[in-house]
Amino acid sequence: xxxxxxxxxxxxxxxxxxxxxxxxxxxxxxxxxxxxxxxxxxxxxxxxxxxxxxxxxxxxxxxxxxxxxxxxxxxxxxxxxxxxxxxxxxxxxxxxxxxxxxxxxxxxxxxxxxxxxxxxxxxxxxxxxxxxxxxxxxxxxxxxxxxxxxxxxxxxxxxxxxxxxxxxxxxxxxxxxxxxxxxxxxxxxxxxxxxxxxxxxxxxxxxxxxxxxxxxxxxxxxxxxxxxxxxxxxxxxxxxxxxxxxxxxxxxxxxxxxxxxxxxxxxxxxxxxxxxxxxxxxxxxxxxxxxxxxxxxxxxxxxxxxxxxxxxxxxxxxxxxxxxxxxxxxxxxxxxxxxxxxxxxxxxxxxxxxxxxxxx
Amino acid sequence: xxxxxxxxxxxxxxxxxxxxxxxxxxxxxxxxxxxxxxxxxxxxxxxxxxxxxxxxxxxxxxxxxxxxxxxxxxxxxxxxxxxxxxxxxxxxxxxxxxxxxxxxxxxxxxxxxxxxxxxxxxxxxxxxxxxxxxxxxxxxxxxxxxxxxxxxxxxxxxxxxxxxxxxxxxxxxxxxxxxxxxxxxxxxxxxxxxxxxxxxxxxxxxxxxxxxxxxxxxxxxxxxxxxxxxxxxxxxxxxxxxxxxxxxxxxxxxxxxxxxxxxxxxxxxxxxxxxxxxxxxxxxxxxxxxxxxxxxxxxxxxxxxxxxxxxxxxxxxxxxxxxxxxxxxxxxxxxxxxxxxxxxxxxxxxxxxxxxxxxxxxxxxxxxxxxxxxxxxxxxxxxxxxxxxxxxxxxxxxxxxxxxxxxxxxxxxxxxxxxxxxxxxxxxxxxxxxxxxxxxxxxxxxxxxxxxxxxxxxxxxxxxxxxxxxxxxxxxx
Ligand code: SF4
Ligand code: SF4
Numbered sequence: 131x132x133x134x135x136x137x138x139x140x141x142x143x144x145x146x147x148x149x150x151x152x153x154x155x156x157x158x159x160x161x162x163x164x165x166x167x168x169x170x171x172x173x174x175x176x177x178x179x180x181x182x183x184x185x186x187x188x189x190x191x192x193x194x195x196x197x198x199x200x201x202x203x204x205x206x207x208x209x210x211x212x213x214x215x216x217x218x219x220x221x222x223x224x225x226x227x228x229x230x231x232x233x234x235x236x237x238x239x240x241x242x243x244x245x246x247x248x249x250x251x252x253x254x255x256x257x258x259x260x261x262x263x264x265x266x267x268x269x270x271x272x273x274x275x276x277x278x279x280x281x282x283x284x285x286x287x288x289x290x291x292x293x294x295x296x297x298x299x300x301x302x303x304x305x306x307x308x309x310x311x312x313x314x315x316x317x318x319x320x321x322x323x324x325x326x327x328x329x330x331x332x333x334x335x336x337x338x339x340x341x342x343x344x345x346x347x348x349x350x351x352x353x354x355x356x357x358x359x360x361x362x363x364x365x366x367x368x369x370x371x372x373x374x375x376x377x378x379x380x381x382x383x384x385x386x387x388x389x390x391x392x393x394x395x396x397x398x399x400x401x402x403x404x405x406x407x408x409x410x411x412x413x414x415x416x417x418x419x420x421x422x423x424x425x426x427x428x429x430x431x432x433x434x435x436x437x438x439x440x441x442x443x444x445x446x447x448x449x450x451x452x453x454x455x456x457x458x459x460x461x462x463x464x465x466x467x468x469x470x471x472x473x474x475x476x477x478x479x480x481x482x483x484x485x486x487x488x489x490x
Numbered sequence: 491x492x493x494x495x496x497x498x499x500x501x502x503x504x505x506x507x508x509x510x511x512x513x514x515x516x517x518x519x520x521x522x523x524x525x526x527x528x529x530x531x532x533x534x535x536x537x538x539x540x541x542x543x544x545x546x547x548x549x550x551x552x553x554x555x556x557x558x559x560x561x562x563x564x565x566x567x568x569x570x571x572x573x574x575x576x577x578x579x580x581x582x583x584x585x586x587x588x589x590x591x592x593x594x595x596x597x598x599x600x601x602x603x604x605x606x607x608x609x610x611x612x613x614x615x616x617x618x619x620x621x622x623x624x625x626x627x628x629x630x631x632x633x634x635x636x637x638x639x640x641x642x643x644x645x646x647x648x649x650x651x652x653x654x655x656x657x658x659x660x661x662x663x664x665x666x667x668x669x670x671x672x673x674x675x676x677x678x679x680x681x682x683x684x685x686x687x688x689x690x691x692x693x694x695x696x697x698x699x700x701x702x703x704x705x706x707x708x709x710x711x712x713x714x715x716x717x718x719x720x721x722x723x724x725x726x727x728x729x730x731x732x733x734x735x736x737x738x739x740x741x742x743x744x745x746x747x748x749x750x751x752x753x754x755x756x757x758x759x760x761x762x763x764x765x766x767x768x769x770x771x772x773x774x775x776x777x778x779x780x781x782x783x784x785x786x787x788x789x790x791x792x793x794x795x796x797x798x799x800x801x802x803x804x805x806x807x808x809x810x811x812x813x814x815x816x817x818x819x820x821x822x823x824x825x826x827x828x829x830x831x832x833x834x835x836x837x838x839x840x841x842x843x844x845x846x847x848x849x850x851x852x853x854x855x856x857x858x859x860x861x862x863x864x865x866x867x868x869x870x871x872x873x874x875x876x877x878x879x880x881x882x883x884x885x886x887x888x889x890x891x892x893x894x895x896x897x898x899x900x901x902x903x904x905x906x907x908x909x910x911x912x913x914x915x916x917x918x919x920x921x922x923x924x925x926x927x928x929x930x931x932x933x934x935x936x937x938x939x940x941x942x943x944x945x946x947x948x949x950x951x952x953x954x955x956x957x958x959x960x961x962x963x964x965x966x967x
Pocket of ligand 2: 859
């Protein structure tokens with residue numbers, strides 16, 4: 131009987147039944163309800179765009195791995211490219227043309243991920259890098275929102291019309307609509323107070339379900355919440371980033387709304403609009419680009435929330451999630467350095483506890 | 491009793507059911523016994539016998555060299571075949587000085603030291619001396635000489651003797667069985683140790699997953715000891731964490747639990763102390779768990795020290811499939827065994843022959859910075875960061891972040907979805923740092939020696955100079 135050589139290898143000789151692949155799959159599974167529902171809401175053009183984006187991400191990942199001389203099959207099977215593609219697609223306007231998805235995949239996988247050295251090495255969230263790069267390069271295509279045209283409903287484009295929307299001439303002018311955040315912002319710039327413009331945005335229940343104009347995967351708050359809670363329940367993410375992000379966004383907005391309701395939208399409106407939920411549960415929580423300790427995650431989440439509010443409120447763009455996540459990504463390493471847990475038996479400064487000292 | 495929370499920790503698959511209901515069985519006398527001279531942390535013992543000598547059971551066959559060393563005793567009567575080098579149960583697989591004994595089957599006891607009368611009011615020194623002479627080491631795996639730990643009462647103000655029955659390692663059930671079957675011996679041994687230490691309070695901590703042991707121990711303790719169920723949370727059995735759960739206090743880094751008034755001894759050690767003090771019997775046998783899916787019939791076995799591991803495996807019906815690894819101890823903190831032809835030693839709490847289907851091996855992937863290792867590290871370290879420094883050979887940076895505080899509990903490696911062998915990195919780095927320290931000490935010693943030499947030369951030269959004028963003057967006279 132042969133015994134495999136183990137000499138020199140340290141324990142443990144058992145392992146949790148987890149893997150990178152399983153983690154990524156669980157996240158994808160958690161996104162599924164929102165994906166399915168939004169596919170229904172935005173119909174064939176959305177499904178086409180999603181497919182193109184994910185396919186392009188996988189293809190480019192394979193190409194990059196090949197060029198880097200890394201095992202292609204083994205690495206592709208961790209599904210991280212599929213997840214990046216999914217998140218990217220979910221943050222694009224649902225009826226955007228196919229090349230937006232394709233180009234986004236280049237930005238996300240080739241530039242934001244592999245240029246940094248591949249999985250685990252990137253500083254910035256690949257999907258958000260792609261979204262911001264696209265938004266800056268193609269502001270018109272990237273803000274061409276549509277209100278939901280649910281599949282099988284009278285307003286839904288036919289399969290052929292859908293092919294034309296995604297792969298042909300693009301969006302028919304007549305259908306484009308503003309997102310709630312964008313609408314309020316435009317109105318404000320025209321001198322119309324928030325209290326007035328708010329009357330014309332979809333009501334809260336519609337916003338929560340996803341019956342509003344917005345990115346392909348971000349509109350359905352309820353399904354994203356279900357997926358997010360599932361991830362917390364499964365221990366894939368901790369509560370720190372979602373709570374930090376949404377809590378600070380809500381508090382900032384509520385505070386200023388109370389002070390001046392004509393200028394500032396309410397906390398509830400902020401939570402329900404844009405990518406607040408998607409960002410809080412699925413984007414800011416990206417492992418690679420967020421801090422490793424729980425305290426660090428909380429700070430990171432709060433930073434994202436505050437920045438999102440600031441950008442939405444004062445900057446030129448109506449939506450700020452992507453920008454704020456990228457800004458906080460840049461802070462991640464610094465946050466990590468200042469939020470190391472206290473070592474057992476040592477003070478915060480690293481000195482051994484004195485013998486009489488009680489632990490806190 | 492109110493317990494205090496302990497940071498981090500994991501909940502591995504315990505797999506104790508394989509052996510937890512198997513009563514302790516004795517192994518038949520092996521044909522040959524191999525008693526290594528060093529089975530403990532500290533200094534090796536010197537052999538007191540030579541080839542051809544007849545020895546009796548319990549006779550001292552190797553002597554101690556100072557307090558950090560322990561003697562070895564003949565596990566049975568027989569003839570010494572030789573004192574030679576055989577493979578030690580150590581991952582290096584290097585040979586080690588070992589006394590090889592051929593049992594004569596008579597199992598004839600040597601004349602043993604008399605039992606200590608009324609040990610609970612005897613001179614503590616007498617007990618410590620007996621424990622030292624009986625070759626007792628910590629039987630939970632650390633194998634630290636127990637007598638040294640019983641001396642701590644002389645230097646520290648101790649409040650609690652914590653008897654460790656947590657047994658938090660997966661698979662292992664030998665302490666569980668010992669508690670169920672030898673509760674009275676544990677209680678007596680613990681009381682003797684408490685007396686030697688001069689502590690007023692004895693607490694037996696047992697993980698909640700051993701309800702029978704808790705019940706039996708509580709009955710046996712009869713109010714003299716407190717039996718406390720502790721949460722099932724690996725590594726609850728780590729001395730520092732157990733002491734924290736019980737007292738709420740943290741042992742200072744680089745310190746001992748004695749710093750917070752606690753001394754921790756394993757339940758099996760308490761049994762050994764009972765045997766030594768009440769019956770004069772040295773430590774020549776132990777109970778260990780043989781388990782793992784590759785073993786046909788896992789068992790809890792009481793066996794003589796020096797038995798070859800192959801005999802244990804054969805006693806368990808042999809291997810039913812090729813194991814992917816052999817482990818000395820539990821799967822979390824145990825050491826890889828270099829093979830089956832190694833002897834059982836005093837600190838060996840288990841032998842595991844693990845099959846591929848249970849170790850959950852997988853390819854190593856890049857770190858995805860998930861932070862799991864940070865959340866679960868019971869020491870509050872940041873394994874992902876330590877590993878990054880070690881990969882870049884920046885060992886000093888890793889040391890500054892507490893690398894040396896790592897107890898190699900294995901939780902971080904266990905939880906890592908990328909299966910990065912973090913503990914392997916840490917063990918490597920700790921070894922390298924220790925080697926560097928040794929070198930530095932050597933350099934310093936050489937330097938001081940060189941300086942001393944230079945000083946002597948200078949002094950001599952000075953003396954000569956001072957003498958010279960005199961001499962010259964003398965000659966001039
Ligand atoms: S092995 Fe060391 S670093 Fe890893 S969890 Fe245990 S104490 Fe922490
Ligand atoms: S558990 Fe593994 S993958 Fe996660 S941060 Fe730690 S080292 Fe990286």
